[in-house]
Amino acid sequence: MLKIVLATSNPHKVDEINSVSIPFGIEFVLPDKGFDPIEDGSTFEENSYAKALAAAQCEKSGRNYFMADDSGLCTDFLNGAPGLKSARYAPSAQERIEKLLCALKDAKENERGAKFVCSLVLIDKTGNILNKTLGVCKGKIAHNQCGKGGFGYDPIFIVENKNKTMAELSQDEKGKVSHRGRALMDMLMWIKCSDLK
Numbered sequence: 001m002l003k004i005v006l007a008t009s010n011p012h013k014v015d016e017i018n019s020v021s022i023p024f025g026i027e028f029v030l031p032d033k034g035f036d037p038i039e040d041g042s043t044f045e046e047n048s049y050a051k052a053l054a055a056a057q058c059e060k061s062g063r064n065y066f067m068a069d070d071s072g073l074c075t076d077f078l079n080g081a082p083g084l085k086s087a088r089y090a091p092s093a094q095e096r097i098e099k100l101l102c103a104l105k106d107a108k109e110n111e112r113g114a115k116f117v118c119s120l121v122l123i124d125k126t127g128n129i130l131n132k133t134l135g136v137c138k139g140k141i142a143h144n145q146c147g148k149g150g151f152g153y154d155p156i157f158i159v160e161n162k163n164k165t166m167a168e169l170s171q172d173e174k175g176k177v178s179h180r181g182r183a184l185m186d187m188l189m190w191i192k193c194s195d196l197k
Helices: 011-024 044-057 083-088 093-103 171-177 179-193
Strands: 002-006 026-029 065-075 113-124 129-141 157-159
Touching (some): 002 044, 011 026, 026 179, 044 065, 044 113, 065 083
Parallel strands (some): 002 026, 002 065
Antiparallel strands (some): 065 113, 113 129, 129 157
16 A cells, blocks of 8 residues: 555545545555644645645655645636635634625525636655646635535535535545545556555
């Protein structure tokens, strides 16, 4: 089993990704203590790289590969916001949802378009980029929260052609259509075809 450090402090994210990656013979693990990235990039990709590099710099267990994702929700009505600031849009997940719904209260139905974007970057322990992928999931913002699954903005994001919020999808459904699922599948296929050991 190839072990890759996932540059996150969120064990839920590790579990979600491992549910897809384990059949590929790839297991993701949390970074060592001291992981504290500075996300000041101007793109999702720059932030992904910064997180992966921060994980590599605090590595003490001898692991060689580090992957990070930076993702966010971009809305049409707010000219792409919350975008790069998605995770810092408000102090808690519930407050972020409420703030966004409030910001879109005057948006017409055809102005509620949105997309989740995920940039994945895989590096080695010296910081060289081995591969990068981008996943996008289109949809629109609901008027009310619906569904208990997922996390973040999932309860208010209606997936294109699904008529369900991301939070109403099963883990398997979400893995196939989500921005992270799409970026991850491309990355896993690349890793499987590479000679990483």
